[in-house]
Amino acid sequence: MGKRQLQSVVEHMRKRLRSAKRICSCTSPPQPSRSSFSWYEEDVWTEIAKFLDGRSLIKLAVTSKWFQRVIMDDSIWKFVCLRDLQIPAPPQHVDFKWFNLYTSAFDWMRIGAFLLDSSVFLTEKLSPPPKIPNEDTVEKMLQSSGCCVLDNVKSGIWIADLQLVRCPVCELNTCDGTMQTLDARHIELFLYDGYQKGSWEYQLIGSHDVKERVAGASGAIFDVKNLKDISSCAVFNLNSWVGKINDLHPKAMITLHAVAVNTNLQENDGKENSK
Amino acid sequence: MSNQSESPNPTSSSNKITLKTSDNEVFEVEEAVAMKFCTVKQYFDDENNNNVTSGTSTTLIPLPNVESHPLAILITYCKKHLEIKANNADNKKEMEIDMEHYEREFLKNVMPQELTELILAANYLNFKEALDFFCRAVASAIQNKSVEYVRKFFGLESDFKPGEEEKLREEFAWSFEGVDED
Structure with missing residues (x-):
């Protein structure tokens, strides 16, 4: 499994939404089918679908009832969803249709997807080796070391987004947001009733403020069981993905079991990093 | 013969295998080419295993789901594929460039309607490279079109x-x- 390195989060997201242009294109003018055979072969379309992006699949489905039935088959959307998230099929069962997961997964500033299947390690430090704190509560861990371990995390595919959030001080409508947040959610989250109706209760697990001057703001999420994996270690190879000192664009790194972001800060900027 | 390993170079293999299509046409192809069709390879291996004791080797392989027209195109594609691979055995990048060039030219001679026959034939023969290539061609023709x-x-x-x-x-x-x- 090669590491997936992101030069720029935004650029990468755009690339992913548009499936890569392939080597060839049939530019011959459309011609009516010969009558002796037909395109109505399900097997053919199951194969072709593997090379079409989601939006092209939908347009194909809207051409006729036959295509609607064949293309909306959920096995196609499972393939496409995992393909575009660049992740292998998780062993866990999903509670929703893959089509719905696909449509709910692709309209954010996407970093990528990763797999969790144990506890999770959150940290704001990207210097190796990762040290798991030994305090007894999450709050204490966060306060003392800026990192913590969370048990009881839903396993399966997680999606990581980088979001711009307006700062709480100025609520200008013209502002797109200046606070960067690493947002991670289970792929099924948006489809749960409780989430949609807003009936769930949420809990702030803690926060960690950095008072001293720092060169950059960063944060990472690791699957504890795979913390020592070679692929996860790639996150600590900062030279390979973090921007040069003057580059203030956010950068991200995602591997099969980890995700990290870093944004270099201008001098004199304070840093606020809450989790 | 049963122990002969698959050769990537068509010129070094002199063994011929005969394929018979659904419209009763007979194609004699080099073993290296035929072995790229996994369905044929499977059939061939099974036959050989069964014939070890008797010493005979019948290499006429019936393909009841493939017509002669797509098969001829697939054989041409496969031969070229092997040739490009053999010519660039130690340079993967060169091989990809040659392959891309060949595939672009190849598509100019294929009508869009032919692609469905080719996909079905490649699917039946379990010829992965060709299947991916033709599917990609159809997909890129309609990617993000109205x-x-x-x-x-x-x-x-x-x-x-x-x-x-x-x-x-x-x-x-x-x-x-x-x-x-x-």
């Missing part, structure tokens, strides 16, 4: 009742933004 273009491309007519298509377009509005020009 519904009308796709219909015209495949010679389709809408069979939705009035209002049904509009409803679908509304439901999936996200996929109708920024369509490429025909």
Whole structure:
């Protein structure tokens, strides 16, 4: 499994939404089918679908009832969803249709997807080796070391987004947001009733403020069981993905079991990093 | 013969295998070419295992689901594929460039309607490289094109009742933004 390195989060997201242009294109003018055979072969379309992006699949489905039935088959959307998230099929069962997961997964500033299947390690430090704190509560861990371990995390595919959030001080409508947040959610989250109706209760697990001057703001999420994996270690190879000192664009790194972001800060900027 | 390993170079293999299509045409192909068709390879291996004791080797392989027209094209494609591979055995990048060039030229001589036959044949023969190549060709022809273009491309007519298509377009509005020009 090669590491997936992101030069720029935004650029990468755009690339992913548009499936890569392939080597060839049939530019011959459309011609009516010969009558002796037909395109109505399900097997053919199951194969072709593997090379079409989601939006092209939908347009194909809207051409006729036959295509609607064949293309909306959920096995196609499972393939496409995992393909575009660049992740292998998780062993866990999903509670929703893959089509719905696909449509709910692709309209954010996407970093990528990763797999969790144990506890999770959150940290704001990207210097190796990762040290798991030994305090007894999450709050204490966060306060003392800026990192913590969370048990009881839903396993399966997680999606990581980088979001711009307006700062709480100025609520200008013209502002797109200046606070960067690493947002991670289970792929099924948006489809749960409780989430949609807003009936769930949420809990702030803690926060960690950095008072001293720092060169950059960063944060990472690791699957504890795979913390020592070679692929996860790639996150600590900062030279390979973090921007040069003057580059203030956010950068991200995602591997099969980890995700990290870093944004270099201008001098004199304070840093606020809450989790 | 049963122990002969697969050779990547068609010129070094003198063994011929005979394939018989559904329209009763007979093709004699080099073993290296035939072995790229996994369905044929499977059949061939099974036959050989069964014939070890008797010492005979019948290499006529029936292909009841493949017609001669797509098979001929697949054989040409496969031969070239092996040739390019053999010529660039130690340079993967060169090989990819040659392959890309060949595939681009190849598509110029293939009608869009032929692609479905080729995909079905490649699928049946379990010839992975060709299957991916043809599917990619169809996909890139309609990637992000309008519904009308796709219909015209495949010679389709809408069979939705009035209002049904509009409803679908509304439901999936996200996929109708920024369509490429025909």
